[in-house]
Amino acid sequence: MASAALFDLLPDFGARSQRAGQPSLAAMAEPRPETSAPQADIGALIAEAVIDAEAALEARLAIAHQAALEAQRQANADEAKAFLETFGGDVGAVVTARIEIMEAKVSDLVGATIARIIGGLVSDDLQKRSLEALAGTIREAVGDSEAVRIAVRGPLSLFETLKASLGPRAANLDFVEAPGFDLTVAIDEAVFETRIAEWSAALSEALS
Template sequence: MPRPPLVSFLIDFDAEERRLPQPAPRRAGPPPFVQPPTRDTEVMIAQALDKGRNEGWAAAEAAWEDKLRVEREQFQEQLAAARAEWARTEGEALAGTIHTAFDAMQSRLSAALARTLTPFLEQAQRQRSLAALADAVRTLAETTRHELIEISASDDLAAALGSHLGDLAASVRFVAGSGPDVRVVADDTVIETRLADWAAELATAVGQDAS
């Protein structure tokens, strides 16, 4: 008896699947419903926009403050440098002005002091000269015999010299003279004070100091 082929014993799965009930085909329907954003979502969006705007303003303000600070520091440095340069330049000019003014003031003071002291110096020199002259006349009268001692001087100088001579003035003949000098003649001996020359030298010295 012939055997049936081996293929007849295999299970046909496709046939089994065809015998199972098939689902009904899906029909095309409307798109799914999307819930619109609620009020809370809108508030969150607005808050996010405000936050971003505020952060942008804050960043811009910080950048501006930094730039302003740098500009202010640079300005202060430039101002300090300009002030130092001005102080140096004006200080040199002021120092020169002060020195010039001080020199001029010193010259004026020297001239005024010289004019003030000149009469006293002349008076002191005249007193010394008259005293020395009186000593010389006294020496002439005491050590030698002169027939006549003649003194030529102005009235004020004759009076001053007479006070220095004391009792010896009675043996002296005073002759009226002019000028600041006193001239003593005893025979061949002649003595002069030369106060005029001294006064001229003093005036020259005073003029040089004043200039």
């Protein structure tokens, strides 16, 4: 009885009671799950990278567009300057040519006008002298004889002048009106002509 009581008093080292709150050996022996690091948001990173790339591309495009606009403005300015310089030269050449043409026309008109005036004055003087010479020839041919008949052919205006210069002896004239610029006088077989048209043609050619 005494030995039994002593055994009961000794602590049992084989099976120790588990303290409250202390994990069991089996629980301690189980592998604990490893705590994984927080994974990054791949979608957010990609979106951020895309935004950055788009911003950089937009900046490069804006710079390139601005440079292209500046180059186009400069090219337009150069073209406008060249056009104005060329246009100014062309206008100057055209104006100079037109002035020369106008001067030539004015000279021609003045020359033609002067030629007509001179030609008219000289022709009138020539006509007067020719008719006076013709009247003198008729007076000599007629003399005091009233029986001589003189045939006169030509424009009426010249005949009227000739008739006025002959006075009474104009009664011996037989006039036949004909187109032209000269009077032709036939006395017997002798023929006289003023030749005003021939001289006027020569004068016009010389003055042209």
